[in-house]
Structure formats: C-alpha cells, structure tokens
Amino acid sequence: MEDTICRAEMKLKFPKKFKHIVSVIIGIIVIIGLLLIIPVKSDLDAHTSKSFGNWYIKYDKDYYNIFGLEIYSDYDFNSIKYDELDFIDCYFSDYNSYSEMYHDIFGEEPSLNHHIGIALEIAIVMFLVTIGLIIIFFLFAKLTKSIIKRCSLELSKDGIIGNRKKLFSNKFLKLPIEKIDSIAIKNGIKDKFFGGETITIRTSSGLICFMCVHNATEFVDKTLEAIKAYKESNKPVDANIPTNTSGDNLEQIKKLKEMLDNGIITQEEFDVKKKQLLGL
DSSP states (O other): OTTEEEEOOBOOOOOHHHHHHHHHHHHHHHHHHHHHHSOOEEEEEEEEEEETTEEEEEEEEEEEOTTSOEEEEEEEEEEEOSOGGGOOOEEOSSHHHHHHHHHHHHSSOOOOEEEEOHHHHHHHHHHHHHHHHHHHHHHHHHHHHHHHHTOEEEEESSEEEEEEEOSSOEEEEEEEGGGOOEEEEEOOHHHHHHOSEEEEEEETTEEEEEEEETTHHHHHHHHHHHHHHHHHHTOOOOTTSOSOOOHHHHHHHHHHHHHHHTTSSOHHHHHHHHHHHHTO
C-alpha cells in the first residue's frame, strides 16, 4: 500500500530467556533419569535349598540406584530332580560360582530372567512424558507460527487496516482514524512466552488485540501521532475569531503598525484601532 505509514512486524520468536529455562528443565530431567537408572549397589541372594522334600537352586541379584530404589533384577529358580543326598545347602558368592553349580546339575549354562524395578519404570515414564511434551510443544508452536504469519496490521493515512487470524475464525479490520478510541501496548505471559508485545486497539465495538508485534512501540507512537494530527486538523473554529477581513482593513492595520514602529502612535492607540478594524 502506497499510503502505508507503518506496518506491524508480527512473528513468533521465543526469547533467549525462555530457551535457557527450557534447556535447564530438560537438563534436570536428564540428570534425574540417569540417577534413576545407574546402579550404585546390588544385593545377591543365590543358594540351594530344600523345601517340602524337594531341592531348589535359586539366583536373585537386585540392583539399586542412589535413592535406594530397585532398578532391575536378574533371577533364576529351578527345582533339582536328584537324590537329596547328592546336595547340601550352600550359598553362592557370585554369578560364576552359581553358573558352575548350575552347569554341573543341568549340563548347560543358566538363562537368567530379568525383572524391571520401580526405578526403571519411573525413568521410562519420565522419558515418555518428556518426549510427549516436547512433541506437543513443537506442534503447538508450529500451529501458532502459522496463525501469526497470516495476521497483518498496517497504519495508513486513512486509518488502520488489519487481519486477525485465529484457529477457527478470521476477522478483517478496517478502522478510520476517527473511530480509534485508544491504542496501547500490553505485556502479558503470552508475550514473554512467544516474544514481542501485544497491541490493543479499543473502539466503540470493543477491544482488538494483535500479539507477537516486534515493533509495537513504533506502531503505537505513529498511530497516536496520526490521531493527534487528525484532531488538530478537525478542531472547531472559534466563533469569536473573524473569518473574513476586508483587504482595506488589513492595509490600514499595516499602516498603523508602521506608525507604531515610527513612534507616531502609542501601543494603546494601535490596539484600540486594530480591534475596531477587526470587528472585535
């Protein structure tokens, strides 16, 4: 538009402070997740035992994190179908000694089962929730960016022309200067989150807002200047001020001024005569 005075620069741009906060939060989540899944101690319970006339060989090793929560466990439990005289109660100090006994009994290496502990379950849930929130955030940001990109706001000599796009609606704005009651800048939570500032335009029909404006101060200042200029140019004429003064009277006033400058008449005489000629 040739008569455009100022155009609002609207775009989604996350502030650096917001990016730093998000990075810190993600870093904290990662650290907590690592502390949850890194084992710092273990508890071994491996032995042979007799119960109800049957012999069993058992291996159970639990791994715990720094918080004392179980991460996971390796376990194996098998009955021994041999004469009870061939076995005695014994405990195994590590997996190798258990494996040797197991191999002697069954002729093969043990195949341990794994059980997920509460700490690993929490870590998995944290991971899935974090990934989910990140995906939702990026989808929301992309949608908001698309909406803001289709919005426009311009100030021209005729007034303000704009297009405010929402998710399910679109409002076209065309306001002459005289229809603008007020225009201001608003800084809220959304502005800190999305960047820029919000311009609020109040008219007789209500309040209209345009967010993510990065030159809001310039736009508002020029709009206020345009409103002021319009009011000045349309100021009502004072009835006491004469609008039509004849050329002869103006010539006489000029001559009187020359006489005043030359000291022929006094200032008081000049003022009286001037008022008479102007009809005041």
